[in-house]
Amino acid sequence: MTQPPDSIEDSVISAILGGRLRPGTRLGEAKLAEVYGVSRTRVREAMMRLETRGIVHVSARRGWFVVEPSATEARAAFQARRVIETGMLRDLHTLPEHTLRGDAVAHLRAHVEEEREALHTGHVGSRTCLLGDFHIHLAHAFGNPFLTDILRDLTARTTLVSMLYQSDQDAAASSDDHAGIVTLLADGDYAGAARLMDEHIRRVEDGLDLAAAPDPLAGLREILSPGAPA
Amino acid sequence: MTQPPDSIEDSVISAILGGRLRPGTRLGEAKLAEVYGVSRTRVREAMMRLETRGIVHVSARRGWFVVEPSATEARAAFQARRVIETGMLRDLHTLPEHTLRGDAVAHLRAHVEEEREALHTGHVGSRTCLLGDFHIHLAHAFGNPFLTDILRDLTARTTLVSMLYQSDQDAAASSDDHAGIVTLLADGDYAGAARLMDEHIRRVEDGLDLAAAPDPLAGLREILSPGAPA
DNA sequence: TGCACCAATCTTGTATACAAGACTGTTGAG
DNA sequence: CTCAACAGTCTTGTATACAAGATTGGTGCA
Known part of the structure; x- marks a missing residue:
């Protein structure tokens, strides 16, 4: 830390x-x-x-x-995230006392608000960073440090996947999903939140073009594109 | 490998x-x-x-x-396993084609049989090893290498927990649970398998005496117990 | 005796030296 | 001109040397 x-x-x-x-x-x-x-x-x-x-x-x-990550690894990484994150949300209702820690919902709501702002300002770097961070914050709110660490690494992997397979994943749609999940959590509808999380991660994954082999020359092409400095 | x-x-x-x-x-x-x-x-x-x-x-x-592992970490490790393993089983029904890989059920059945034999021969080392391996094999059968690796490490942790908090966890009962899970999987009742897995891991956790602080002198006491070589 | 202090020893923390393999650019034959 | 062979350079792989802190055992004072 x-x-x-x-x-x-x-x-x-x-x-x-x-x-x-x-x-x-x-x-x-x-x-x-x-x-x-x-x-x-x-x-x-x-x-x-x-x-x-x-x-x-x-x-x-x-x-x-x-x-x-290869296409196979990409799929596996998303599947792993889906399994763990939905499992986490579903587990909430079995924890009568624990539920979410303290003011977790408020924090998450604030985070989603940050996402919205980043969407408007359009700063691409901080945008993807924030979208990934939501899931890490959610894991943190769940309060299990092991799962938090695991999801941090898996999220880093899926971020790399997104870079490779150039998803035009609507950042706005993702943020809407996040907002929906927070709302369901606030209502205590954990099963619903889990369901939406499942759909959300599937949506992001489906937005990727995993069929397209990653272009090993991407970096080179970018440099050689017209307008590049000598 | x-x-x-x-x-x-x-x-x-x-x-x-x-x-x-x-x-x-x-x-x-x-x-x-x-x-x-x-x-x-x-x-x-x-x-x-x-x-x-x-x-x-x-x-x-x-x-x-x-x-x-401290008592807190112990609980967290078991919770993480519960979340992931039940999440995995529950995810099976959403994978129409994949389901379990090949002859996974047969392999798992054979493994449970091995457990039974180890129970009879009473070799304590190989027994705990086999009981932990079941979960790793199950993860392997699911076919997601990330989850397999994650569960391998988590299982190692919970094995350490069991050693520390001296559970009298009935090895026989664990093996029965394993057998039940395999049967449910063979029937395609993934939700049932997930439920049983949840109970199973809770049972093992509850069998531990997490209230009892681990004895830092355990190793010493053992050496100094009567009958130890000079 | 009891306790504080100190030297000797041991163990990890970090850097550096050298070996081994991979890549690059050149050269020379065909 | 094309291509194979080769020397040079670069980068990692592994071991070793030395520094820094921790532990241990002993010593001397109160």
């Missing part, structure tokens, strides 16, 4: 969530070591931790790369 | 699942390096990966230790 302790990992993850690091990007140990002002040792440690979390992978003696 | 690549991690995990490594056990880098015939570097890498998976933790300049 704090900044200094493992800032390399958090830094990479937030760069991914914010769309500043694209799938397939190479992360050289030496470069990162220089950026963070530490030796390669600590960079390697951070990379390995990120690897076990499924965020980056290593190609032997070539370097570390932000993962590029 | 293969043996040689990351055998240190797998070795530690299987030692935990098999009850050969107890919570709180210290894992010295130098010792492990000698055992595995490598330098401390690789041991450290393995430990860090296990740390991000929540299996071990490091105490600054004191060493690596197998985690000792």
